[in-house]
Amino acid sequence: MEVSDLAVTFGSRRKQSRAIDGVSLEWRRGEVLGIVGESGCGKSTLARAMLGLQETSAGQVTLEGHEAGGKAAMRELRRRIQMIFQDPYQTLNPRQRVSAIVAEPLVVQGVDKSVHQEHITKALVDVGLDPATYLDRYPHQLSGGQRQRVAIAAALVLEPEGLICDEPVSMLDTSVRSQILTVLMDLQKRRNLALIFITHDLSLAWSLCDRIAVMYLGRVVEAGTAVDVIENPKHPYTEALVAAVPVPALGMGRARALLKGELPDATDLPGGCRFNPRCQKRFESCDRIDPVLADVGPREQRAACLLYDGADPSARSAGPAVTAGPGAGRDRAEQARGTNDG
Amino acid sequence: MKNLLEVEDLRVEYRGRPIVDGVGFSLSSGESLGLAGESGCGKTTTALALMKLLPDGLSQSGSIELRPEGAEEPIRIGKRTEVGMQVVRWRHISLVFQGAMNSLDPVKKIDFQIDEVIRLHEKGVSGREVKERIADLLSTVGLTPKLGTRYPHQLSGGQRQRVMIALALACRPSVVIADEPTTALDVVMQAQVLELLEKLRRELGLAMILITHDLAVLAETCDRIAVMYAGRIVETGTIEDVFSNPQHPYTKLLLDSLPVIGGTRGLAPPIPGGPPDPGNPPEGCAFRPRCPYSEDRCLAVPDLREVGKDHAAACHFSPWASWPKIEAAGLGVQK
Numbered sequence: 148m149e150v151s152d153l154a155v156t157f158g159s160r161r162k163q164s165r166a167i168d169g170v171s172l173e174w175r176r177g178e179v180l181g182i183v184g185e186s187g188c189g190k191s192t193l194a195r196a197m198l199g200l201q202e203t204s205a206g207q208v209t210l211e212g213h214e215a216g217g218k219a220a221m222r223e224l225r226r227r228i229q230m231i232f233q234d235p236y237q238t239l240n241p242r243q244r245v246s247a248i249v250a251e252p253l254v255v256q257g258v259d260k261s262v263h264q265e266h267i268t269k270a271l272v273d274v275g276l277d278p279a280t281y282l283d284r285y286p287h288q289l290s291g292g293q294r295q296r297v298a299i300a301a302a303l304v305l306e307p308e309g310l311i312c313d314e315p316v317s318m319l320d321t322s323v324r325s326q327i328l329t330v331l332m333d334l335q336k337r338r339n340l341a342l343i344f345i346t347h348d349l350s351l352a353w354s355l356c357d358r359i360a361v362m363y364l365g366r367v368v369e370a371g372t373a374v375d376v377i378e379n380p381k382h383p384y385t386e387a388l389v390a391a392v393p394v395p396a397l398g399m400g401r402a403r404a405l406l407k408g409e410l411p412d413a414t415d416l417p418g419g420c421r422f423n424p425r426c427q428k429r430f431e432s433c434d435r436i437d438p439v440l441a442d443v444g445p446r447e448q449r450a451a452c453l454l455y456d457g458a459d460p461s462a463r464s465a466g467p468a469v470t471a472g473p474g475a476g477r478d479r480a481e482q483a484r485g486t487n488d489g
Numbered sequence: 490m491k492n493l494l495e496v497e498d499l500r501v502e503y504r505g506r507p508i509v510d511g512v513g514f515s516l517s518s519g520e521s522l523g524l525a526g527e528s529g530c531g532k533t534t535t536a537l538a539l540m541k542l543l544p545d546g547l548s549q550s551g552s553i554e555l556r557p558e559g560a561e562e563p564i565r566i567g568k569r570t571e572v573g574m575q576v577v578r579w580r581h582i583s584l585v586f587q588g589a590m591n592s593l594d595p596v597k598k599i600d601f602q603i604d605e606v607i608r609l610h611e612k613g614v615s616g617r618e619v620k621e622r623i624a625d626l627l628s629t630v631g632l633t634p635k636l637g638t639r640y641p642h643q644l645s646g647g648q649r650q651r652v653m654i655a656l657a658l659a660c661r662p663s664v665v666i667a668d669e670p671t672t673a674l675d676v677v678m679q680a681q682v683l684e685l686l687e688k689l690r691r692e693l694g695l696a697m698i699l700i701t702h703d704l705a706v707l708a709e710t711c712d713r714i715a716v717m718y719a720g721r722i723v724e725t726g727t728i729e730d731v732f733s734n735p736q737h738p739y740t741k742l743l744l745d746s747l748p749v750i751g752g753t754r755g756l757a758p759p760i761p762g763g764p765p766d767p768g769n770p771p772e773g774c775a776f777r778p779r780c781p782y783s784e785d786r787c788l789a790v791p792d793l794r795e796v797g798k799d800h801a802a803a804c805h806f807s808p809w810a811s812w813p814k815i816e817a818a819g820l821g822v823q824k
Contacts, residue, residue: 185675185676185677185678186646186674186675186678272822275822275823276822276823277822277823280823281823290763291528292763293823320527320528320702321527321702321703321704321743321746321747322527322742322743322746322759322760322763323527323763325746325756325757325759325760326759326760326761328756328759329756329758329759332756347675347676347677348676349676349750350705350747350748350749350750351748353748353749353750353751353754354748354753354754354755354756355748355754355755355756373754374754377750377751378751387677388676388677389750390680391676391677391679391680392676392680392705392750393679393680393683393703393705393706393708393709394705394708394709394749394750395704395705395708395732395744395747395749406677406680406681409645409647409677409678
């Protein structure tokens with residue numbers, strides 16, 4: 148699946164909020180992709196837009212090169228890519244039995260009725276629930292973890308190729324959380340299912356994702372392999388986000404740079420780089436130039452920060468040598484790092 | 490010196506079934522204790538019992554003694570009546586409720602809500618002093634006093650959580666209990682709120698009980714930890730001891746299942762099953778049905794025993810010299 152220059156705008160013409168502002172992403176077959184960021188950065192909106200659950204104002208979503216516009220294409224997309232949500236208490240219809248909940252996608256997609264039972268049974272077994280016990284239960288008779296398993300079963304009953312998980316475990320307890328993640332990762336391996344984890348929990352992204360994209364105020368500000376981005380973050384925002392994760396190890400203390408303040412209002416974005424008011428490495432051009440993603444590492448690691456060559460869109464169009472000469476960005480990067488380490 | 494808070498053999502029952510079953514711990518001033526465990530393990534019930542705020546139908550017994558600085562006689566919370574508790578709550582011990590962000594009154598301004606708490610619990614404070622204290626409290630929790638003129642819906646989740654902490658501090662208590670104070674917040678807000686709690690503890694010398702299922706949060710903020718399972722404390726000790734040398738299989742498996750940035754990628758085998766049904770508890774050790782190390786002797790209930798200096802565990806086999814390798818059994822299918 149490919150997303151290019153996607154934008155989602157909320158609000159009236161006079162007070163526009165750009166929830167998604169030009170996001171491009173690739174999601175490969177069988178890949179586990181993490182989309183991380185604070186509440187309000189647009190990660191859930193992005194997921195909804197990818198499935199056509201949210202009207203977009205620009206850009207396109209393609210599945211194997213075919214644009215997902217029009218009713219038929221959208222129907223096809225939603226059969227092949229499914230989604231599960233954060234709150235298993237709100238996503239299941241309280242008046243439907245598990246059997247009806249899991250059957251619903253089959254009904255919607257017009258699958259032949261004679262095979263429903265077989266699909267439902269298989270989906271429940273796949274998520275580790277015994278069909279004999281659970282088929283006739285109502286959601287209120289299930290625990291949080293069991294509900295999330297039912298939600299996953301309903302998402303998998305059509306045997307999709309991709310599953311978008313929006314904070315799938317953030318409301319669950321530690322031991323239930325690892326059970327649900329084990330179910331998901333097990334399915335990922337057995338079915339070569341592509342997964343997207345939308346999360347603010349970088350430690351989860353670290354342990355499960357192949358690649359991650361870090362979002363800030365509707366933009367992807369850094370992307371790359373999970374290992375590169377988390378072990379060696381290039382964007383100051385990613386760095387701060389990694390530092391905010393509590394570490395279950397000793398002797399870490401809390402003496403680290405904390406991200407101050409909250410996300411600015413999306414209707415009133417700061418000029419230049421949208422992270423600059425909270426950035427500890429800002430320098431003079433940060434409030435003038437809006438950076439684009441530039442290559443910053445060998446394995447497709449990219450960051451949208453003026454510390455790096457190629458992030459200044461005007462310099463890029465004019466050719467790299469015109470404004471600063473090669474290496475100037477890197478010098479700045481080193482300078483900034485030097486002042487901050489001390 | 491006596492401890493600030495001493496809890497012994499705390500029990501909470503619902504229709505004869507124990508929800509909290511013989512919990513005991515102590516807290517000295519300026520110390521922070523983490524109460525860890527999954528939903529339903531009794532940690533929130535314990536907090537409510539300490540405040541004598543249990544809902545109808547739940548009855549508590551056991552001794553809870555609080556010795557605020559300067560007090561000659563301890564306050565015996567366990568024996569206090571509702572009327573007697575009203576002068577203790579918020580004055581000496583306060584609670585930041587779970588999901589607190591949503592427990593502010595939506596139709597009253599922030600200032601007014603703090604004002605109410607102060608006046609209700611401290612008679613005869615002048616209007617001017619209350620005003621000053623509100624401004625003070627708001628800046629203590631990192632909010633500009635100007636925000637006091639707003640309504641809760643005009644604040645973000647993180648700001649509302651800070652207001653709740655300000656409310657808990659309004660009458661200068663010596664113990665603050667925070668029940669899942671960061672669970673609804675994202676990592677950035679979580680880090681900010683934890684930093685704030687840490688600062689308050691340092692600067693005001695507050696003793697704190699932090700309740701959460703997130704062990705990583707406890708590792709960063711607490712001096713000591715008590716791990717609860719099915720209404721009992723199954724392990725307690727300093728953070729260092731418990732994290733580096735866990736002595737109960739439950740603690741050990743929970744710690745193993747935590748993802749750690751920079752650590753091994755992938756998933757550790759999860760603990761199978763779920764917590765026991767309080768109406769139908771398993772025979773013997775409550776963790777036995779989920780425990781990969783269980784044997785016949787686990788059919789007897791283990792006591793919480795010392796396994797080291799200031800370190801206790803409720804497992805027949807502790808102290809564990811080493812942890813036998815367990816086969817990843819897989820999750821199987823839930824019946």
